[in-house]
Amino acid sequence: MYYKFSSFTQRLVGAGASSAYIPQGLKPMVPVESAPLIFAAPTKLASDASSAVGYFRKNRVPELQKFFQKPDGLPVHLKRGVPDQLLYRTTMALAVGGTIYCLIALYMASQPQKQK
Numbered sequence: 001m002y003y004k005f006s007s008f009t010q011r012l013v014g015a016g017a018s019s020a021y022i023p024q025g026l027k028p029m030v031p032v033e034s035a036p037l038i039f040a041a042p043t044k045l046a047s048d049a050s051s052a053v054g055y056f057r058k059n060r061v062p063e064l065q066k067f068f069q070k071p072d073g074l075p076v077h078l079k080r081g082v083p084d085q086l087l088y089r090t091t092m093a094l095a096v097g098g099t100i101y102c103l104i105a106l107y108m109a110s111q112p113q114k115q116k
Contacts, residue, residue: 005013054090068076 002017003012005011006013068079070079072079077088083111
């Protein structure tokens with residue numbers, strides 16, 4: 001005897017061989033013709049020389065690795081000079097200012113309101 005799971009009773013129920021091997025009432029798919037492409041464009045191969053566009057640049061990763069791994073005593077986030085220093089100092093100022101603002105807001109929230 002064959003069994004299959006009944007989604008209605010949530011138990012195993014007796015079933016025929018054909019329905020036991022087709023899960024949850026799904027029937028085998030009949031091959032269907034694929035739909036025509038709406039926006040069909042010609043395929044370009046990567047090896048095609050005409051598809052190479054001038055947007056490829058020289059690989060600068062080895063140069064940047066040498067630059068950032070130089071043992072000059074500077075942390076990585078300050079290696080590029082003045083712009084990095086400005087960004088770092090601005091970030092630190094905003095972090096300290098935000099912390100002070102939060103502490104003031106907590107102090108004001110902890111004080112009882114005066115009755116008028």
